[in-house]
Amino acid sequence: MRFVWLTLAVYLAAVAETSLIDVLRIGEVTPDLLALVAVVWLLTSGSPRAFLGAGAVALVGDLIAPGHLGVGMGWMLLAGYGVGRLRARFRLEHLGWQVLITFATVAAWAAAVGATGRLIGDLSLAWSAVVPRALGVGLYTAAVALPVWMVVGWIRQPFLARKRRLAEF
């Protein structure tokens, strides 16, 4: 069932990114909705191999964007692996942590993808603009993520409570 929701979310995010992105644009910065879906998947999936799902989501992003395939996927696999390790050590269920992780992951991933794209010639962006734009994308995506995380929290609350009761038992 979770994969059905993931597929639906990826489809909606891809449609929004390809048809509504001009509406969402603030200056040169747009939110990366597929990256947001990937991060939500990373932090809500209980599997240690959740980064595979995040990588698949990033691959869809590569497919709808110009440039080489696999760049976003590769960096998202690495970022997702890091988030998975972090999640194994700390409880990241608080809204503040979730938004912070979203910002950090998306900003780092966007910076890495931008730098790689600049290296292999997919992007004509100046080097000095790569990191500021990545930070802008991360910030905007984190802002968009705030209501998303709130809704996810409301949906998951009964499941988490049940999980805690079982752990106490």
Next chain:
Amino acid sequence: MQTPIGLAPKAVQSHHHRTDRWTSPAVVLAIGLVLALVLAVLPRQFSGWIRDGVAAVLKPGQVVSLRLGRQSERAVAWTRAHFQAASRLVEAERQVQELKRENQQLAGELVAASLQPVSPRQDADEDADASRLLRARCVSARVLGRQARAFLARHHLLDVGTAAGVQPEAWVVAAPAVIDRGRDAELQPGQLVLHGRRVWGKIVQLGAQTSAVRAVTEPGYRDLVAIGNPSGPQGMVEGTGEPLARIRLVEATEPVSIGDAVYTAGQGVLPAPLLYGHVVRLQRPVGGHWEIWMEPAVVGPPQHAAVLKIELNPLRTAQQKTARSQ
């Protein structure tokens, strides 16, 4: 976990170990990175096929999204148009209220102009009407300003109030308004003082050549009034010393609304009523009577005024004398 049938425990452990090794996150990550690298070096021809497939899958969603976008733009435009219409409506209502108020003022002035009793022709017409027992006449007067009153007081000409033991100098300072007609024009206390067709006040004290006027809003002023129209609900207007006069004794069941004109009531002599002012505030007290506040039609002392005199019609009395003598 169940043991696979036909395998010895050692073989099972070895199988599990191999499975765990190949599905550990680090190995899966490495495989994923290799796959990403392969995709990155994939010829554009192959990646183009995949992109076309993804674009075809996304197409219906994009169409729906664009339609929704257009619909939402229409909805926003519709909402904006309605908000603009609403703001235009509010502005139009404000203008209507303003025009109504102007209309009321103009109606009052029209009534005043239509019954200007100082007109000689109208006086002649009224005089010619021998069937009327009473007639209304107006005595023109000039309102004396502070300097004029001070001058008259210095020359001992301002005798208003002296009968009541008030010194002229003190009276000049205290009196709100004085007109330059008194007993010489056969005026009487209680007669209405008008400005055009609007009531300014009443004569309260008489002198030989001057009279003191109490305006509608001054304490002690009382008169019977009709609200809305001359045959409307009647009440008692009282001066309170505030800019607005109060109207009392109007039943709360009577239809009164803000903006209603207030006329003199119970005159019976004039062909049209005199305008007192307009209702500007309404309160419904516990006692079952409206508490009405009226803005006077004449604010502040005017330069010219007219004192309304009601007297016997000399033409009719003359006719009666003639009939008796015959």
